[in-house]
Amino acid sequence: MHDLTSRKENTWCIGCGNFGILGAVKNAINRLVDEGTPLANIVMSSGIGCHGKIFDYLNISGIYGLHGRALATASGIKLANPNLKVITFGGDGDSLGEGLEHTLFAAKRNIDLTLIMHNNGNYGLTTGQASPLSPSGFIGISTPMGNVEIPFTPITLLMEAGASFVARSYTARISHLADIIYQAVQHKGFSFVEVLQPCVSYNNTYSLYNDRCHIFNEIPQDEDMARKMAKDKEIIHLGVYRKEQLPSYEEQIASRIESLDRRARLELLKASV
């Protein structure tokens, strides 16, 4: 059991759902390591927001990226060293607002990365503005008269974009979450985990989620079913919505030859002029 805790003081609000994610990720990483993945081969990237602070609390290598760009950063890491398992932490503003494009393209390409999206339904770190996942009517500091937009459904949006692994879990179901994260990282191809993450300061959804969440165990047999479950207004279904084996981006574009050292490059050029 590796203690993956850094020495950095944790500044999440007491009761924040992010603690659940941190705990679950640690569990998942330990399981991966136990099963043979060298810890040194697990790296992370994160965006900017409360979610991004996990970078400071998790003692593994990685890049604390720009707001919205952590998946692009992660894609570069993965392409450069396909041996690394890359886990990206994004906020709902981060991954589906500022960085929406990168999220959907990572899914479309099926690059072998994992995106863990902290869905707290608002912009936490900037003190509670409405996010792309805030419900209609949400009163935030930038929408004092109420949000008029209809939130995206991340599960179906990511399925639509082509993500080959799509799942949802909840920070208060740590062992479920840890298992989902483990599966996501193990999955070859792009994996997306929507994590329902209550924000005690600006969007306290604990009782809503505690009431409504329900874990399912079988991957829905077809897309229509998955979509219905994802959009269910009564029950919030937690589990894996899609898991498909498709060729991953980095495999498909690999060069036939390895990167040459500079002397070999010089020889190749000399030969060609």
Add this chain to the structure above:
Amino acid sequence: MHDLTSRKENTWCIGCGNFGILGAVKNAINRLVDEGTPLANIVMSSGIGCHGKIFDYLNISGIYGLHGRALATASGIKLANPNLKVITFGGDGDSLGEGLEHTLFAAKRNIDLTLIMHNNGNYGLTTGQASPLSPSGFIGISTPMGNVEIPFTPITLLMEAGASFVARSYTARISHLADIIYQAVQHKGFSFVEVLQPCVSYNNTYSLYNDRCHIFNEIPQDEDMARKMAKDKEIIHLGVYRKEQLPSYEEQIASRIESLDRRARLELLKASV
């Protein structure tokens, strides 16, 4: 009948599908004008690409915007003057690559705009790179070994994001296209028209589309049906996939009072200090 042709020389390749779009848009605008919309109230914005050149050929007001940003530009126009009918022309690279975020957010907000997306399956103006809609295997100048990505399905992607009017047509079915564009502009809320647009220079899809395209007349009764039709691999279904009346963004956020003139502002401030 207004002749909406500008005096600018047309530089599209002979045979380019864009001519069909230009013709259809002119028809649609004339129909709108005939039915009472003042021509002066119809404005356009466009991105950068072969599609964007329509800005120069259509003699109406508008903004020739930045690559990928034409919908954001259009949103500003609409918010500032909700009386205007705003038509945006985007490329597939433009609207679903560089500008994907704006496209999905315009749909999500249901702002009353029309996006006409010239789907030519490549980046035409920059000489034929693979686009977000290029098929897998597409040999373009930036993917000489073949595109490995799976294209988005614009219809379902836009439905997923929340567009309230979603349709598909084909440049070689001008009257169908003109009617769809007319409906789209008339629709209150965000309307999206995917136009299949053969690019004779880099992606000549005429025979494919001529063989496979089929017009349907009834809006599919449910979402699952619409999705199946949109993704059909055999038949390319042309028609309106969704048409729903939902409150539009600009209506919902309207201020209770009109913009004040500066003297009235001064009085208001004087009263408040």
Add this chain to the structure above:
Amino acid sequence: MKTDIFTCLVGGKAGEGVKKAAQVIATLAVKQGLFVFQTNDYQSLIKGGHNFSVVSISQSEIYNCYHKANLLISFDERSVERHMEDMAVGALHFCDIADRKHDNLIALPLKDLIKKHYPDGGSASLSAIAIFSAIAGISKEVMNSMINSSFKHYKAENVAFASEIFDLVVQANTHSITKLARSKQQPGKCYTGNQLIALGAWLGGLDFYFSYPMTPASSILHYLAKLRDSHGVQAIHAESELAAINMAIGAAFAGKRSGVGSSGGGFALMQEAFSMAGMVESPLFCVLSSRPGPATGVSTYTAQEDLYFALNQGHGEFARIVASPDSFSRAFTLAQELVELAWTTQSPAVLLTEKHLSESSMSIKLPLPETIDVIPITEKANAEYQRYLITKCGVSPLAFPGVESSEDNAVIKWNSNEHSENGFRTDVAQNIVKMKDKRNRKLQTIYDATQKYQRVSIYGSGKSIVFAYGSTALELREAQKYHEFQLVVPIYLEPFPREELAKYQECEVIVVEHSSQANFARFLKEKLNVKIKKSILRYDGRHFSSLMLAEAIKETEDA
């Protein structure tokens, strides 16, 4: 430290209402006819950590906060420890009984009283207000009415809680402290810099503000959003900065005055469209409020690192305006001016400021004009209308689509490609030259247009000439209370006010700025060929101590 200055520091965890306490204390002081400066030191977190807020109060105008406090109120142990050094001679330091680790602390049962009055949990915020009121000789009635108007919830509990603390402090009657004399002056009201920017821009005609939140600019968005229905202004939180600025250009095209605001990172994302504003000749009001960079940097602190970045935004060559307010009142007037200039010159205009101005508060009288001359800038347009008509001044007639003043056959085309006079795209050599020349002629037109406003401030006189810009000028004006020098502040940076500043050419000057690379000094060298006697730099994100500035300037003279 001037004897008429009283500084109160409140420290505690984020979420405990430290900032709110300080703001109410500032407002209370203003109600007494006193002048205040209020600032907040906090980190990028929502609850916990360590925040502190400072209010410096004076009988005359005060331009900065002081580092040594006369009254300290610590809500937790960390605050006690952190601020032991910040006590002025004779200072009082209040804390909870549990945190009384030092002899010279005055303990109150703060936590117990919170539990007593708010069984469901409450915040320490009000205790600071009560302690301050008791110490400063403010009556319980005044205090309670202020509390009533400042806190929406738990009105009865608040009054009971505050009153009990007030009484305890009066009973403690520890040492004597100069009571704050009620003055007959009218210091005005407390505003944050961002509020003044927002109000000023609005008075300048701003109808639409498009933004994506980013500290320290976010509160402009929040403030304007609240004014929607009362002031008829729209503040829109867009999906990204890129969206925001392109929307703003669209809104300008349709005839509405629009603006954007962010910090450096957000502006970094807006460069392409900023350049587009130059090309399509869109009026565009921008607020760039700086924090330490590069990249995400230090999000809640102050800096002036973005000077060259702000001056050189956008690829390609085009005219722009960049100006930085040197005071709180100027934030208000300059925002108005820049909206106006953006529209009269059809150019992007940047209000460059810093967290220190954006998020601090100061008591000012809102400098409202008597009347406003509304110069109509909209032209009538007909079929002959040419968006980019070549003119001597470089500015072409501006018309809007679908409005009364434009005839139905007017075709109004804005073009991000190089274009001919009619707005259609061109790549013909002569057209390119003509259009670039036209746009370049705006450089002079803008220079002339700025002339009707105050472009340079000069404060005081003395042996040394000290240059600064932005809110650093405030830090220096407070320093002038301790040492005399001449403070020269270019408000307009681009176009550079060369006439007003010509007399400083080749002079020996001291330059004060919040930059690690002395970029403002570099700028002055380029513009005025000044000799830099000394660069006084602070780049740890904190504001300058005015006392230390006075000292440092004096030292330079003695050397």
Add this chain to the structure above:
Amino acid sequence: MKTDIFTCLVGGKAGEGVKKAAQVIATLAVKQGLFVFQTNDYQSLIKGGHNFSVVSISQSEIYNCYHKANLLISFDERSVERHMEDMAVGALHFCDIADRKHDNLIALPLKDLIKKHYPDGGSASLSAIAIFSAIAGISKEVMNSMINSSFKHYKAENVAFASEIFDLVVQANTHSITKLARSKQQPGKCYTGNQLIALGAWLGGLDFYFSYPMTPASSILHYLAKLRDSHGVQAIHAESELAAINMAIGAAFAGKRSGVGSSGGGFALMQEAFSMAGMVESPLFCVLSSRPGPATGVSTYTAQEDLYFALNQGHGEFARIVASPDSFSRAFTLAQELVELAWTTQSPAVLLTEKHLSESSMSIKLPLPETIDVIPITEKANAEYQRYLITKCGVSPLAFPGVESSEDNAVIKWNSNEHSENGFRTDVAQNIVKMKDKRNRKLQTIYDATQKYQRVSIYGSGKSIVFAYGSTALELREAQKYHEFQLVVPIYLEPFPREELAKYQECEVIVVEHSSQANFARFLKEKLNVKIKKSILRYDGRHFSSLMLAEAIKETEDA
């Protein structure tokens, strides 16, 4: 015009193979031991319009194209009209019979012959090659073998078509024209500037190139993409420029040399991440190839408007390198240097160039080094590893995750927030200062590191001192054939090579550039306090005529 220079101009519609014809003509000339410069004038459209390509051929090195052609080949009427004025004395102008509107044109049945040889449609491209070959005294065999190796399809038809035209031209035997003498020199090969940048960067170790297409940078992406399997390099067309640059930083973190490229508009979108490269101290190679701005501007023409933008990219203060190649060979060597410098100093390095260099071709011998000293820059890392270790030179040890040289317990953290030595976020005042000071120390380190490369070029001597940068230097070197002057070219712009250029301090100089605001002159004034005797500006997107430059410089001296 020098008598040993022969210029051939091919004009026609986009899609007719104008550019291809000129490229093959250039290659043919090089095969004869002649030197060439080849450039293309085209618009942003795929078929139609009017394109023309020019090849200037000489027995000695030639640095620019000429405006007056000795041989003109017009594929359509518009070309005929456009280029009547571009005929040098005694020039031959070939066209199709239908377009023979002027007496001094030589008509050939071009369109008929195309129909005859290619019933399904063909292009005029080959006719130009045949006309040139016949006129220049190149044998039919040499011509045909070149055609065979240059065109993949219709091999038999091509040879028949070209041969028939060749024979017609020989038969026409119109006037005498200096046949191009075969020379014994070795002019090397024809490369475009972008090919040289790509190859140079690759030789510098570039493994990943992330880009989004934008003229005139796109062909780097296209060229490298083709080399994937032969050279082991990846060229990735990302979803946007924002994606590209963030990917590049990610790749650098994982240990691979990476780069990005675009034009001004694309870099405008990359500013935030450019700043991030400064903060996380990521090595980052960038190619900024300019076209006229602002905004979309004029996409297929040349400009040097982005100087200040390029120098001041990204918010916040950090060190960077900006350099511009003054020749085609330099494009190759400088790209190598900049990749190397980016990695040794862990900083962003920008190769600033223009469409004129990027998309023109010149015959050069690839300046290959004998050997390469590979300096290992990867450090071993263990549990004690600190990504941002404070060092005297400002550069910290660089280690990569999950590789052999890093122990399993090494934690390697790159942080876009201000950070402590270990890479964790900080907002502590002292840490901010320490880290900024560390990064600022790189300014000197970079300056020293660039010293091992040639930072300034000086060409020729004469009465005037002429300053230029980038490919404007080529235009001036060709001008030196007609008038003597000293040409001074800073290759490195940031850090500025102050030592090498100290001797020009306060000098009177002429500055030549493709800018409407004389920004390079402004830059030199700031850096060297030079007196600008004359600014020679061209900003219509076209390259300078070297003859006119010589004239203009001479005039300044006579004045």
